Amino acid sequence: MKIIGENEITVDASFAKEIQKHCGENVNLCYQCRKCAAGCPNRQFMDFTPTELMRYVQLGMFDEALKKNTAWFCVSCQTCTARCPQDIDIARVIDAIRMIADERRLVADAGNVRVLNRLWMIMLRFMGRMYEVGLVGTFNMVTGKPFNDMALGKKMILKGKLKFIPSIKMPFTMMKMFSRAKKIKERKKANS
Amino acid sequence: MKIGYYPGCSLHSTGIEYDISTRKACQVLGIELDEIKDWICCGSSPAHHCDELLSVALPVKNLSLAEKGGLKDICAPCASCYSMLKDAQLKMTDDQTRKDVEEVIAADAPGDIEVLHALDMFVDRCGYDAIAEKVVKKLDGINVACYYGCLMTRPPKVTGKTNFENPTAMEELIETLGAETVDWNLKTFCCGASFAITNLDVVLELTKKILVDAQASGANAIAVGCPLCHANLDGRQIQINQKYGTDFNIPIFYFTELMGIAFGVEPKELAVAKHITEVEDFLQERSLL
Ligand code: SF4
Numbered sequence: 001m002k003i004i005g006e007n008e009i010t011v012d013a014s015f016a017k018e019i020q021k022h023c024g025e026n027v028n029l030c031y032q033c034r035k036c037a038a039g040c041p042n043r044q045f046m047d048f049t050p051t052e053l054m055r056y057v058q059l060g061m062f063d064e065a066l067k068k069n070t071a072w073f074c075v076s077c078q079t080c081t082a083r084c085p086q087d088i089d090i091a092r093v094i095d096a097i098r099m100i101a102d103e104r105r106l107v108a109d110a111g112n113v114r115v116l117n118r119l120w121m122i123m124l125r126f127m128g129r130m131y132e133v134g135l136v137g138t139f140n141m142v143t144g145k146p147f148n149d150m151a152l153g154k155k156m157i158l159k160g161k162l163k164f165i166p167s168i169k170m171p172f173t174m175m176k177m178f179s180r181a182k183k184i185k186e187r188k189k190a191n192s
Numbered sequence: 193m194k195i196g197y198y199p200g201c202s203l204h205s206t207g208i209e210y211d212i213s214t215r216k217a218c219q220v221l222g223i224e225l226d227e228i229k230d231w232i233c234c235g236s237s238p239a240h241h242c243d244e245l246l247s248v249a250l251p252v253k254n255l256s257l258a259e260k261g262g263l264k265d266i267c268a269p270c271a272s273c274y275s276m277l278k279d280a281q282l283k284m285t286d287d288q289t290r291k292d293v294e295e296v297i298a299a300d301a302p303g304d305i306e307v308l309h310a311l312d313m314f315v316d317r318c319g320y321d322a323i324a325e326k327v328v329k330k331l332d333g334i335n336v337a338c339y340y341g342c343l344m345t346r347p348p349k350v351t352g353k354t355n356f357e358n359p360t361a362m363e364e365l366i367e368t369l370g371a372e373t374v375d376w377n378l379k380t381f382c383c384g385a386s387f388a389i390t391n392l393d394v395v396l397e398l399t400k401k402i403l404v405d406a407q408a409s410g411a412n413a414i415a416v417g418c419p420l421c422h423a424n425l426d427g428r429q430i431q432i433n434q435k436y437g438t439d440f441n442i443p444i445f446y447f448t449e450l451m452g453i454a455f456g457v458e459p460k461e462l463a464v465a466k467h468i469t470e471v472e473d474f475l476q477e478r479s480l481l
């Protein structure tokens with residue numbers, strides 16, 4: 001845990017407001033009870049706990065919240081959301097944090113989570129369904145580890161668990177849906 | 193009884209055993225599954241990680257396709273698909289979201305459709321008595337740790353489950369099949385899900401914890417209701433053994449496979465040979481193969 005001296009604190013309320021606009025959740029309700037931190041299965045891999053993450057948002061400490069790995073190592077297990085006594089949907093706040101980092105094109109300690117997300121969405125846009133072999137294959141190429149998980153992959157092939165021909169569903173409808181969603185987003189941004 | 197079916201991408205690929213066994217169990221129980229025509233991916237975690245609007249629009253598009261096909265209830269066996277569909281329904285109660293989503297799918301929002309996880313479908317729609325009636329082979333000698341993972345029960349505002357910290361529906365079902373179940377701690381702990389692709393260490397650590405706890409609680413098998421949980425618990429045991437010096441060899445069954453076996457469906461037909469951690473010897477020792 002990082003201890004912050006009182007003099008070091010300048011509160012910038014705009015971060016909490018931005019989060020609320022994104023997802024409707026009011027982070028200021030958090031009273032730092034640490035219940036979310038206590039139940040987080042992935043805590044040991046995170047730079048700091050979800051409780052601290054909430055505090056950083058309240059204080060407007062953008063860099064800590066957006067660039068460190070905590071938000072990116074959240075596995076969206078919903079334990080914190082289910083347990084928060086203040087009824088904050090913490091997992092949703094974390095989704096919003098990830099989206100804000102994306103919008104600002106920030107370099108963050110995100111592991112390869114962002115790469116996977118992007119590839120997945122591109123695949124969906126053009127094929128309508130996720131194609132596991134293509135997804136993992138492309139991911140391994142992009143991240144420079146072409147032989148990642150080969151042993152398991154080989155076993156899966158022998159067992160007939162992998163599908164090698166993608167099924168493509170309604171590519172035109174999908175592309176239209178994606179571009180309409182993009183337009184709505186841009187319109188909203190222009191209006192604010 | 194006719195119920196709409198949304199298999200989702202995994203059930204057509206790595207989770208194929210779940211698809212096969214769900215269909216078989218339904219056949220025995222007289223449920224007619226009607227697959228939604230031209231269904232698309234629900235978007236899963238990547239959609240809610242990076243696009244608020246599409247994470248609602250993609251599931252709603254599927255509901256709208258279901259409505260077009262005249263379906264009133266939908267069974268989604270994958271916990272992630274189930275959660276995305278239910279969560280989208282909740283978010284659609286917000287007027288602005290509804291308007292935006294209708295614009296994205298270029299259609300009116302679909303009306304009331306009930307989304308059921310496969311476990312809910314069997315338990316709530318058929319009931320334990322009807323299931324017990326179909327059991328022809330008691331699953332003697334299997335001590336099952338029922339693993340729910342995250343999204344079958346959480347968050348309660350989405351799933352509507354009141355006992356999300358200690359769900360017991362799967363235990364009751366498995367006991368109906370003649371197997372025993374164990375009390376254990378990590379039945380709703382996370383396995384790491386799709387981190388298997390991006391940060392394998394996370395999945396190996398979380399999955400190891402689950403296997404350790406199941407075994408320490410006296411289980412000799414684990415039952416799951418999600419293709420991602422199965423992929424991690426079933427597929428990662430060798431890597432876990434290598435990394436942590438353990439010697440896990442625990443069969444991981446979809447709860448629907450156990451239903452199928454108890455209903456007298458040939459395990460071959462259920463495709464249990466596709467598991468990475470092999471289960472044939474385990475079943476043979478118990479005269480279930
Ligand atoms: S559980 Fe809720 S109130 Fe408690 S520290 Fe976490 S976010 Fe704050």
Ligand code: SF4
Nearest residue numbers: 040074075077078080
């Ligand atoms: S949803 Fe994320 S932050 Fe919350 S408990 Fe799960 S992993 Fe931790």
